[in-house]
Amino acid sequence: MTKSIYKQPPITEAVIEIRFASPIDESVYNKLNKKISDFYPDLKPINTYKFDVKFEGNHPNTTTTYETDYRFSSSDMSQILILKNLAVTVSQLAPYESWEKFTSRFQRDFALLKKHTGHREITRIGVRYINRVDIPNQKGEIVHEDQYVNIYPQQPENLNPVNRYAIQSQLDLKDIKAVLTLNSAVIPSPLKDHSSIVVDQDIAKEIDVPQSAKDIVDYLEIVRTKKNSVFESCITDKARELFNKCLKI
Amino acid sequence: MSKDLVSAYTNSFHAKYAEMQLPSLLGSDIFNKSINSLYNDNLQISESFSRTLNHINDLKIKTESYSLVPDFNDVSNRTTKEILFDACANVKILTSKVSMHLNSEFRNNLFIQIDRVHEPKSWNQDDEPVNQLSFNSFLRWYLLNTPEQGPGIGLSPLGNLVAAWMVGRDRLIIEFLPKDKTKWLISRYYNDEKERGSGQTSISRLSAVLSPYNVDTFFKEKD
Numbered sequence: 001m002t003k004s005i006y007k008q009p010p011i012t013e014a015v016i017e018i019r020f021a022s023p024i025d026e027s028v029y030n031k032l033n034k035k036i037s038d039f040y041p042d043l044k045p046i047n048t049y050k051f052d053v054k055f056e057g058n059h060p061n062t063t064t065t066y067e068t069d070y071r072f073s074s075s076d077m078s079q080i081l082i083l084k085n086l087a088v089t090v091s092q093l094a095p096y097e098s099w100e101k102f103t104s105r106f107q108r109d110f111a112l113l114k115k116h117t118g119h120r121e122i123t124r125i126g127v128r129y130i131n132r133v134d135i136p137n138q139k140g141e142i143v144h145e146d147q148y149v150n151i152y153p154q155q156p157e158n159l160n161p162v163n164r165y166a167i168q169s170q171l172d173l174k175d176i177k178a179v180l181t182l183n184s185a186v187i188p189s190p191l192k193d194h195s196s197i198v199v200d201q202d203i204a205k206e207i208d209v210p211q212s213a214k215d216i217v218d219y220l221e222i223v224r225t226k227k228n229s230v231f232e233s234c235i236t237d238k239a240r241e242l243f244n245k246c247l248k249i
Numbered sequence: 250m251s252k253d254l255v256s257a258y259t260n261s262f263h264a265k266y267a268e269m270q271l272p273s274l275l276g277s278d279i280f281n282k283s284i285n286s287l288y289n290d291n292l293q294i295s296e297s298f299s300r301t302l303n304h305i306n307d308l309k310i311k312t313e314s315y316s317l318v319p320d321f322n323d324v325s326n327r328t329t330k331e332i333l334f335d336a337c338a339n340v341k342i343l344t345s346k347v348s349m350h351l352n353s354e355f356r357n358n359l360f361i362q363i364d365r366v367h368e369p370k371s372w373n374q375d376d377e378p379v380n381q382l383s384f385n386s387f388l389r390w391y392l393l394n395t396p397e398q399g400p401g402i403g404l405s406p407l408g409n410l411v412a413a414w415m416v417g418r419d420r421l422i423i424e425f426l427p428k429d430k431t432k433w434l435i436s437r438y439y440n441d442e443k444e445r446g447s448g449q450t451s452i453s454r455l456s457a458v459l460s461p462y463n464v465d466t467f468f469k470e471k472d
Binding site: 008009010011012013015017042044073075076077078089091093094095096124126127128130134181190191192193202204 | 311312313314334338341342345346347348349350351353356357360364385388389390392393429452453
């Protein structure tokens with residue numbers, strides 16, 4: 001198993017999302033509020049607008065839908081639980097401490113939800129890890145992404161170097177019957193005198209989706225190994241050095 | 250820091266705010282019309298382009314990230330308490346983007362101070378909550394300079410973050426403006442004689458500009 005513990009984990013957000021076949025009644029969420037507020041003191045309804053454009057022949061069909069989700073958060077806003085009509089999302093923003101802490105929070109919240117909803121068919125489990133490599137770049141020079149990541153667009157030699165890029169690939173993870181969607185992009189760095197590259201992976205399972213709490217936990221352990229392996233394959237030793245180098249303290 | 254001091258210092262400052270009114274746009278006919286007008290009879294869309302767009306839609310990441318999804322809540326009818334909560338929440342989320350580079354003590358202390366200056370009971374209705382762009386300039390400066398001693402945090406009436414350090418009678422006050430700009434004011438005593446200086450510069454130049462005042466005494470951790 002690939003296991004890497006970095007001094008400064010580059011994870012900007014980790015997400016576990018469970019989707020259900022049938023909607024959860026809002027009254028369940030209201031009951032859940034009291035229980036969950038022990039862990040998440042801040043509750044905020046979030047209005048979500050979804051705008052879709054679909055093309056049928058030459059004609060676009062647009063639909064706008066409106067939903068209210070419930071966002072529970074820790075007072076430092078790093079731990080977030082989102083309850084939606086058809087999904088529950090547990091999110092950890094940086095600082096990310098450990099897989100164990102993150103998944104035990106997920107298990108706790110999911111058990112609470114299940115207590116109120118009873119058994120409900122799960123149609124999808126998504127695990128997403130967004131990582132960012134912050135590269136010191138005081139002179140604002142073009143960063144050679146191949147020195148830090150192994151996922152970048154390949155171009156003819158005469159068209160290099162690339163200023164910025166954003167790529168996405170999707171592949172089947174046949175061994176776990178899941179789909180990996182992998183994004184990599186150069187983004188404006190939140191740090192002064194740095195350049196940043198995002199490596200964003202989403203492992204989604206929609207076939208043979210585990211239904212019991214135990215099976216979900218077992219599946220998540222498999223995903224843990226997989227996502228670590230994917231991430232480690234996507235970065236170079238030069239990037240690893242950055243995760244172990246303290247910017248401050 | 251007293252609000253009077255901050256007010257006196259910041260009276261002449263101006264900040265620009267750009268606020269997207271997406272909720273009202275999304276709910277209105279204007280939004281639907283403007284989108285539909287992109288695809289009116291004058292614009293022909295090829296089938297291959299349609300297929301490409303649908304293909305892009307299929308490829309998009311489906312597990313929703315929280316940090317990348319914009320909050321489209323209607324901001325027009327919020328109570329003061331909600332406005333203050335949202336302001337604090339937004340800058341905490343902003344901080345999370347660089348939290349891996351911050352020590353937890355500084356982060357916790359920063360959040361305590363941010364919550365304190367946004368306390369609804371003592372909030373002055375004429376003031377603006379923290380401006381995210383100003384807060385961002387502060388974070389970027391902090392990570393560039395990594396002072397051992399964190400500042401006392403205040404807000405200008407326009408919502409710019411004001412950081413202050415005090416050592417004895419000496420004072421250093423920095424107001425962080427949007428887009429990595431700062432205004433600074435320093436007063437120091439040399440042989441019982443007060444010396445003052447002030448100016449405006451970028452976060453990149455601030456350290457060099459303040460160097461004649463030996464500001465390390467403000468930034469070094471006290472025993």
